[in-house]
Amino acid sequence: MQPDSLPAVLSVHPVLDPARLSRLTEESARELIxxxxxxxxxxxxxxxxxxxxxxxxxxxxxxxxxxxxxxxxxxxxxxxxxxELVLEDADEAAAPAGKKTRRKVAKKVPLVFDLPxxxxxxxxxxxxxxxxxxxxxxxxxxxxxxxxxxxxxxxxxxxxxxxxxxxxxxxxxxxxxxRGVKPHKQAALTKAPMDALLATCDDSPRGKRDRALLLFAWASGGRRRSEVADAIMENLRKVDSRGYLYKLGHSKTNQDGKENPDDAKPVSGKAAAAMDAWLEVSGITEGPIFRRILKGGKVLDEPLDPTAVRKIVKRRCLQAGLPGDFSAHSLRSGFVTEAGRRKMDPADAMAMTGHRHYETFMGYYRAEDPLDRKASRMLDGDDAAVE
Missing domain, CATH: 1.10.150.130 (Tyrosine recombinase, N-terminal domain)
Structure with a gap:
């Protein structure tokens, strides 16, 4: 189509340069991102x-x-x-010219970096x-x-x-x-510490919310804190007496929200019972599932943000007296670790967490104490190996 064949009304709009973005287009693109x-x-x-x-x-x-x-x-x-700051010891500095050698001496030296x-x-x-x-x-x-x-x-x-x-x-x-320096990883909230966490949740609105939040996040596959904060009633469906299905559309590993057979995450057993109790006391029927609560117990319309989810986990860990460095990420690593220890099929566990790659999935696994590994006691007799 030739430009002169377009309607005359288009002539009032500025002509764009196909080789570069206009300022308005750049701003619009940034807003979409x-x-x-x-x-x-x-x-x-x-x-x-x-x-x-x-x-x-x-x-x-x-x-x-x-x-x-x-x-x-x-x-x-x-x-x-x-x-490491490498120090050289010139013990033979007085040696004749041409025969002088420099020997590196192994010393325990401080670590350095160049930021003044x-x-x-x-x-x-x-x-x-x-x-x-x-x-x-x-x-x-x-x-x-x-x-x-x-x-x-x-x-x-x-x-x-x-x-x-x-x-x-x-x-x-x-x-x-x-040097033995490993990337820091939060401790895993496996079943035992999770039980201790849940024991700190009383029957107050805040206690019921936190219990439902912790169980929802853990039992549905170790949800990320952003996924917990973004959870809405419109994606939660009560199936039958067994519990709920939560449709997880947009997530870190599904940025464009494509339909996926594994989008439906089960919320059953204890998690379903805790969700029932929270929805009943809060009266929530639409919008955000997990919301802010005032000191007097009034449930607000405002949802929790991801930072609040992290604070809830850390506060409950403190109340439970759990040793170790825990955070909201501990729910995800706890789910993966517990699944591994119980010999769950990795494919089933990955369908729950949403991981696409096995290596990434296993990055959340926290190995148990080496002395507790059954494989190390296989020569001790059948009973010791399978207890």
Whole structure:
């Protein structure tokens, strides 16, 4: 079709340049991306980019602009990744010229990183960084992933894909592994600690809500805190006396909400009974399932946010006196770990959690105490091996 054959009314609209985006189009695209992300993802992304901007301003005295040069990303890594300070002992410094040798002496030396102390202090003081010191490996990898995504979003050269950066972060992981440093993982809320948690929930509205929330999150496949916060009555269906089915459409592993045979997550047994009790006391029939409650026990229309879900788990763990580092993620790892210990079919468990890849699924498994493993006692007799 030729432009002059279009209706005359179209001539009043500005002609677009097919080679570049208009400002309005860029803003609309950003808004579509924002709406497609969870609140938790947005907050994590924004926090990471704020830190990048603050660090860059402190180190280079400039405003951060994309694309980021590769040397800057390398500097960021050495500023935040710990390494051993290698000391050399020149015992033979007095040897004749040409015969002088340098011998590395194995010493217990401190770990170092290149972020200047005064810069570190300023970043912490202004709230860009939680605490002084190097980053944990998971945090460093997350910061790089966010920067990589920022470059992808504006379609510019991505320094995180550069060989030098990829090789450096690979060796950071390797160095940490050699020193016995492992990525931090929260403890798993398996059946025993879950029972202790549930025992802290009384018959008050708050107690019934927390009990229903914990059981819903755990028994339906170890739901993420964002999935719990986003749970709505419209997706919850009472089937029969056995319990409910909850339709999980949008999730971290199903960003576009495609129909999936495993979308229906069972809420049965104790979880169904707890849900019945919560819905009865709250009178909720539509909208968010898990909501804020005032001190007097009044249930509000406002839903819990993902941060509140995490706080509920940590508060109940504290009340139960559970040792260990627990968080909302502990519900997911607890489900996977309990399923593994009970020899559940991994395919069935993955259908519940929503994992597509076995390796990712097993990343949530927490191995039991080595001395408790039955395989280690196979020579002790049949009874010891199967008890």
């Amino acid at each position: 924002r709406q497609g992300q969870s609140a938790n993802t947005r907050a994590s992304y924004q926090g990471a980019m704020r830190y990048w901007a603050a660090w860059f301003a402190a180190r280079y005295g400039q405003e951060l602009k994309l694309p980021m040069p590769v040397p800057v990303v390398v500097q960021f890594i050495v500023d935040h990744a710990e390494r 102390p005064e810069v570190d202090q300023v970043l912490v003081a202004h709230g860009y960084k939680k605490k002084l010191g190097a980053y944990a490996q998971n945090t460093l990898v997350h910061r790089l992933a966010v920067l990589s995504k920022a470059h992808q979003n504006v379609n510019v050269d991505n320094p995180c894909n550069h060989t030098q950066v990829r090789e450096l972060i690979k060796n950071v992981r390797s160095g940490n592994a050699k």
